[in-house]
Amino acid sequence: MATYGEGDPPDNAALLCEFLRDEQPNFSGVWFTVFGLGNKTYEHFNETAKMVDKRMEELGAERIFPMGLGDDDANLEEDFMRWREAFLPKVTGQFGWELNTDAEGSRQYRLEWVEEGRPYFKGEFGRLTAYERPRAPFDVKNPYLSTVTENRELHGDESQRSCKHIEFDVSKARIRYDTGDHLGVYPTNDSALVEAIIQLLDFNPDNVFRLINVDEDATKRNPFPCPTTARMALTHYVDICAPVKSHVLRGISEYTSDEKEKAHLQLLSTASEEGLALYNTYIQKERRSIVDILKEHPSCKPDIDHLLELLPRLQARYYSIASSPNKQPDKIAVCAVVTEYDIGSRHIKGVCTNFLRDKPVESNVPIFVRKSQMRLPTRPNVPVIMIGPGTGFAPFRGFLQERQHFKELGKDVGAMHLYYGCRHPDHDYIYKDELEAFVDAGVLTHLECAFSRAQAEKVYVQNKLWQTKERIWDALVQGAHIYVCGDARNMARDVQNTLLRIIREVGGKSEDEAVNYFKELEKHKRYQADVWS
Structure with missing residues (x-):
């Protein structure tokens, strides 16, 4: 669970x-x-x-x-x-x-070939031709094939990374979203990796088949949309990039003719201390995918239908929506840092960010909206404190657009405090021009930027919070809501500790009183976090 x-x-x-x-x-x-x-x-x-x-x-x-x-x-x-x-x-x-230890190797699905000329799934979910004839409502089981209307780089020329701002047209979909929601994106796997598996296992990737559950009473009839081809399944439906699960290693070891390679795969799938330690290093830390395993164990030649049965489903990726429906009702914007790095001689690429990276305008991407718990106060005059370094700023772009909309309608808009952080103002300060425009328009009343690599001493958003501690406490006394978005491992924890320190030292609370005060903020949705690791 x-x-x-x-x-x-x-x-x-x-x-x-x-x-x-x-x-x-x-x-x-x-x-x-x-x-x-x-x-x-x-x-x-x-x-x-x-x-x-x-x-x-x-x-x-x-x-x-x-x-x-x-x-x-x-x-x-x-x-x-x-x-x-x-x-x-x-x-x-x-x-x-x-x-029965042999049961783990039993097949759950049987292979059935489909006669040539019959329609088959080519990336759709739920039903055939779902993308040609879309039907609402759109959700995780029925994504909408949207059109990319904008795809631009947010980082400066001196940045060694890439961060993309991407907008999707939903004008014909009747998709409704709220500021703070998430956008689900279904990626496709890198065609080079798909082709690598085809070459390594030497099979015809374009024959149409279906996998049918051997248990006729099972509610899950197929492991992924069927009928389809192996090329379509490897491209759209199974995860070929994630570190390989132990049961997959166990399953494919039976197709390995070299005894040394077979023993290695079996050890990796064993829950012994030696096996677990090897799995943690060789698979988990070094991020070896099924493509890596097949390359490094050349005598391992699993039947493609069994491999497809064993591999986990390719899941949607979620991004905080970076727009407001009041400003952009027919478009949904997201921003994402492209993930890629090297481990030894292997180049590791994030599935979805690299899928989106070079998507041209007018190309299509399957999307849907997932509701979030992070919401602006219903009254626009309530002050808000937003803490979001890097792409953690995404939902706050939507918040600022929302408040700007109310301000343009002549409504009283509360103070908006933004604590934004990045490495260097000339490298990865995303949406800089927009933020300055929000300040000039009086929508963003306080902008605090923390640059971690622009000077000798690193400065983070929690440092800026402490430097403006009196203003933070005054805003809390006035009923401000706090929002945190971004890294869960370090930033969110450090921000929370800094807020507790402000409550204690500026608010005059004891340790226990500060903790209880913070819990009350959470209870009344005055402290909300959308974080990831």
Whole structure:
């Protein structure tokens, strides 16, 4: 059970969590256990899993095994493998079952070829021809094939990185969004990596097939939209860039003819101390994908249909929307830093940011809106404090557009404090001209910029907060709302600690009083964070 954002469940678990919270079913006689997928850099670490575990017990179910908490900031795969190794003997012993170790290699889907000339999925989700004949509502299962109307570079010429501002046309989609929402983007895999797998495994990528669940009663009939071709599946539906999961390594080891290579793959998929340590270094830290594994184990030649069954689905990526529907009702803007780096001789590229990087105007991208909890106060005269270094500024661009709209309507608009940070004012100061225009228009009343590499001493947003501590406290006394967006690992934590220090030292609160004050801010949605690691 995963957790994202402010302790929220993922989309596919929202109804279950709502049912468990709001209803009172009798679960006596039901056995359960929970494994959580979370990240310790987030304040609400594994909150959804903890809620489900607690409610199941309260509703009468019996916990057969203690809850496991996976930490994606460390090694989620190792956490699960260790938990599973203890869980399986417990559950088999409890019910008197015999653990069938061969079952892990059993196929869940059977291959069926489709006759030539029949229609097949070419990147759509949900139904064939969904992009040619779109039907609302649009969501994670039914994205809208939008048109790119703008794609421009935000970083300066001296920056060694790239940050893109991209706008999507939604005028014909009846897509509604609110300032602070997220945009889901479905990327496609790099065609060079797709071609590499085709060459390494030497198969015809354009034959049409379907994979059908061998369990006729299963609710999940296919692992991805079928019928399709292997080329389409590798391009649109399976993740070929992420570090390879242990069960994939175990599955493909059976297709490896070289005994040394086979033993290496099997060790990587084993929950022994040696296997876990090797997996953590070779796969996790060095970010080896299925393409890397096939290249480095040349005798490994899995059947493509089995490999496609084993690989995880390619997931949508989410970006904070950087526009306001009151200013841009027919367009949605996002901004993103392009992810790419080297590990040894291998060049690692982020799937979605590199997919978006060179998307030309008039090209198409599947998108949908996911609602967020981060909202401006309903009254536009309430002051706000926005803290967002780098692309963490994205939702605040929407906030500023929203307040500018109200100001142009003649409404009383509250003070807006922005704490923005980047490395250097000439390299990666995004939206600089727009921010200066917001200041000139009287919409942005206080702009504090922290540049970490423009001078000898590094300056971060938390340093700017402390330098203006009296103004921050005065704004809080006046009912200001605080918003934080960006890095969860360091920035968000440092900002929170600085705010607590301001509450103590400027507000005259004790340690406990400051903590309680901050909790009240959170409770009343006066402190909201949209952070990631």
